[in-house]
Amino acid sequence: VSTTTTINRRIVLASRPDGIPEPGHFRRDDQPLPQLQAGQLLVRNLYLSIDPAQRGWVNAGNNYSNPVAIGDVMRSLAVGVVEQSRNDNYRVGVHVYGWLGWQDYCVANADSIWLTVDPQNGPLTTALGVLGINGLTAFLALNEIGCPKPGETVVVSTAAGAVGSIVGQIARRDGCHVVGLTGSNAKAQRCVSDYGYQLALNYHDEQLSQRVKDACPRGVDVFFDNTSGSIADAVWPHLNSHARIVQCGTAAIANWLPPPVALRRDRDLLVKRLRHAGFVIFDHAAKFPETIATLGTWLREGTLKYRDDIEVGLDRAPHALAAIYRGENEGKKIIML
């Protein structure tokens, strides 16, 4: 391509959502590609990663990074192929994974690239999910904060999701009793058949706390929480002394400005010596290569299962993002360009 004449299709943030981003918060803003500067790459995007965390990247406050500016390309992880390079570390033709955005092409600086993709690990889409942000998050959050030991009980909320489906398999591999919480009976079945869970519960059950208690006869040692809210509140009473709670997401609460109220947990935390810690994957970049190597080995062995949910076309990205907050995806949501 010639960077001076190619028009780059881009989806930009049109207005700032309170809470869930809907398609109306975005618009197309196609622009010619700029020239590459020294050190930069031109990457043609192939697959865009649709992630619950993207809500936080466009909300005004209470997050770990500056929000996407109005008029800027929507922040997104993606896999693409290097078409031009002015950086000796990336030759033309290699596939890369990183901050490439909702657009056809990204003029990327090297610090936007997370990893070079090894095509031997599997289809390119695996680099977005099971070998991307979701697999990395599952593995590192579970091991760095959860620290599961054989025989312990691990409970996971959004157990059939792109992260939870991997957490279940890793915890089962570690010799734990693994219980999943998910949004439908069909997903609960898949948790048990495919994702390592001994038991899975539909979190819409009105007796959820009692169901969790019944499913965890020895109590809960690790709670991998992607939801917060009433789903989490159903689990906390059953935590054992010295339990670890991984706060990896807060999907059950649409808006944190202002935060909702809940029962104060300080006394439980003290008397049970709980450890409750937040996890953000971007802190752990130094461990990405070794973690991908481990997960890639399991994937090639066939002992790590995943499911991709692929839609086609750049313009579907805003709809796909809104849909994942309604729980409509079946596995890792991906946009194929």
Add this chain to the structure above:
Amino acid sequence: VSTTTTINRRIVLASRPDGIPEPGHFRRDDQPLPQLQAGQLLVRNLYLSIDPAQRGWVNAGNNYSNPVAIGDVMRSLAVGVVEQSRNDNYRVGVHVYGWLGWQDYCVANADSIWLTVDPQNGPLTTALGVLGINGLTAFLALNEIGCPKPGETVVVSTAAGAVGSIVGQIARRDGCHVVGLTGSNAKAQRCVSDYGYQLALNYHDEQLSQRVKDACPRGVDVFFDNTSGSIADAVWPHLNSHARIVQCGTAAIANWLPPPVALRRDRDLLVKRLRHAGFVIFDHAAKFPETIATLGTWLREGTLKYRDDIEVGLDRAPHALAAIYRGENEGKKIIML
């Protein structure tokens, strides 16, 4: 003494309090001393330790140990002298610190003894506070959970108390900016003059959150929380990313059945990658001797300050306990027998 004829004065739990124990919840129940069994010691109590944690030891639920039974001697740490011994590890005349109870004499099993007291460290009362549960808690909770680094900001609630007064000195020794929250202007002054704090605030200030913000211009990296409640809520908004919160007490909330409501913290915890953990000293017995050695060195050097608040007479113990929840003590509360 002859164990068969000596009458042991004892204060037992008469009824179970909801929340704060008041003098009416206790009664005297003097009994003859039983004979020593093999392995046991007869300890004559010299000083009783009055501790905020004793509330939890008599409340019905939500605690880390079984509550004291109605009619049993009130659970208490104390220092005493061994008067008879059927245990080769403890000879007559040594001083010991441990679970000796609100009574003149304790027929103690070896597992009730925390430590043998080294009289060279200072007055015997130091074994209860600065070299006892309070010093151990301050040192181990700060270092095991708080992990302060030089230049970081440490905020302590109940900063002039038996634990907080030591936390301030250790954090200052570690090169931290140390800010105390305490219940009166006089105590705030003492925090600064004696206990290592650069700044101390009266937590009754109606603008407490703004005062904390002003006192911590670089934000809060470690929050050593002995209160929970609105005092803690004034600190949480000012926590930095990767801050650690030590939940060492919950003194600001009188009754946890049911727990009060508060703003849900899960989102803050996630986006700031906070680590919030409960601390109970009894988990850390293996580190008591080395910790006492360290604190004892500082004490003998004269670089570790403490204040004892001593009342005389067994029958004062229930009043003294109730008074510490009203913040009436000036330093470590002790009953001299």
